[in-house]
Amino acid sequence: MIELVAITDGTLAPEAPVRAVPFDGLAVLCAPAAEGEADAETLWRREALLEALMEQGALLPVRYGTVVADEAAAVEAVSEHRDAFARALARVRGAVELSVRAVGPADAAPAAARVHATLAVLARDAVRLGGDEQLNGAYLVERGAVDDFVAAVGRLQREHRGLSILCTGPWPPYSFTEAG
Amino acid sequence: MSREKVLAAPLDGDLGPFERPGRRLPGALGGRIDADPESVERGLAQLVLTIVELLRQLMERQALRRIDGGGLTEEQIERLGTTFMELDRRMEELRDQFGLEAEDLNLDLGPLGRLL
Numbered sequence: 001m002i003e004l005v006a007i008t009d010g011t012l013a014p015e016a017p018v019r020a021v022p023f024d025g026l027a028v029l030c031a032p033a034a035e036g037e038a039d040a041e042t043l044w045r046r047e048a049l050l051e052a053l054m055e056q057g058a059l060l061p062v063r064y065g066t067v068v069a070d071e072a073a074a075v076e077a078v079s080e081h082r083d084a085f086a087r088a089l090a091r092v093r094g095a096v097e098l099s100v101r102a103v104g105p106a107d108a109a110p111a112a113a114r115v116h117a118t119l120a121v122l123a124r125d126a127v128r129l130g131g132d133e134q135l136n137g138a139y140l141v142e143r144g145a146v147d148d149f150v151a152a153v154g155r156l157q158r159e160h161r162g163l164s165i166l167c168t169g170p171w172p173p174y175s176f177t178e179a180g
Numbered sequence: 181m182s183r184e185k186v187l188a189a190p191l192d193g194d195l196g197p198f199e200r201p202g203r204r205l206p207g208a209l210g211g212r213i214d215a216d217p218e219s220v221e222r223g224l225a226q227l228v229l230t231i232v233e234l235l236r237q238l239m240e241r242q243a244l245r246r247i248d249g250g251g252l253t254e255e256q257i258e259r260l261g262t263t264f265m266e267l268d269r270r271m272e273e274l275r276d277q278f279g280l281e282a283e284d285l286n287l288d289l290g291p292l293g294r295l296l
Contacts, residue, residue: 098187103197133198146187153188164190166198171185 001033004066004074006050006059006172007085014053023075024082026089029053030074033067050172058093060085060177088177095124095140096170098149102135104163109134111160118156122149127175134163138175146170225278226285233271233285240264 005018010027014020020027031049034042043064050061068074078085100119102112112134120126123139130136141149146169153167189195243260246252252260275282 101198150187157188157191161191164192164194164197165188166186166190166195167188168185169187 001067001069002030002071002074003033004062004068004077005029005031005046006053006061007078007089008053008057008059009086009089012053012057012059014056018049018053019071021071021074023079026078026082026085028062028074028078029059030071038065047172051170054096054172058089059172060088060092061172061174084178091125092140092173092176095142095173096146097173097175098123098139098141098146098167098169099171100135100137100139100153100165100167101131101133102160102163102165103133104160108160108162111163115156115160115163115165119149119152122152125176129175135165140173140176141170143170222278222280225274226280229271229274229278229280230285230287232274236264236267236271 006029008020008027008029010020010022010025012020012027012029014029018029018031020029034046036042046064050059053059066077068077100115102108102115104112116126116128116135116137119137119139122145123141125140127138128136129138139149150167153165157163157165186195243264247257247260275285
């Protein structure tokens with residue numbers, strides 16, 4: 001059994017045991033399926049793998065636990081969405097995902113909305129994800145603009161003392177894998 | 181959370197509010213029975229009554245099917261009806277005794293939905 005790790009544009013050359021299986025100008029990166037239960041350790045290892053790969057080129061992470069029988073099945077699984085993947089790859093190329101979460105009292109919702117709006121302007125794309133926080137946002141930020149983005153988060157934190165704001169990253173573009 | 185992924189932290193540096201406890205797959209009893217010693221008796225009663233209630237509902241459905249099938253005499257149907265009314269009443273009594281509502285006698289089976 002093999003696990004799908006990411007979709008790339010076909011120029012990326014991963015190290016063993018990860019293999020790039022080409023399909024129609026793109027490639028799906030496959031690795032031997034992890035055995036046993038998924039725990040935090042396994043997920044961080046996968047995260048480290050994705051981060052190393054994204055240093056080499058644009059990629060779309062595949063949902064953890066996507067396992068197929070063999071490489072032929074992997075190609076079959078992804079071929080149908082080839083064009084959507086190509087569009088999504090073009091969108092994330094040269095960018096990383098940053099996460100911004102804000103917690104605060106219930107009446108801080110407008111402040112959280114302003115934080116999101118301000119940060120969205122600095123990002124190539126932005127999305128508010130669900131969650132218990134006042135803000136759980138994902139921002140697709142160009143690599144060269146990460147420092148400015150983080151500085152903006154710092155400013156927003158000082159402006160909105162009622163919120164506790166946390167920015168993490170850079171992440172693979174987990175929240176931007178659809179063509180949009 | 182891995183600290184090295186933090187790019188900007190709150191002014192007080194407190195990441196506590198952002199911690200997400202590892203979410204485990206909900207067990208069949210997850211969240212339904214409290215292990216607190218004071219409520220464990222109630223929890224056990226809840227579990228037992230849930231199973232009794234499940235059996236009662238299954239029997240009732242089976243009986244209705246047989247009635248619909250037409251294989252029972254008037255007298256047998258009458259007796260079944262009385263039995264189920266009696267069972268229903270007893271369940272209500274037991275629920276009251278343990279301070280449980282009808283909706284407490286259900287188990288959240290996570291991805292499978294509700295038991296009853």
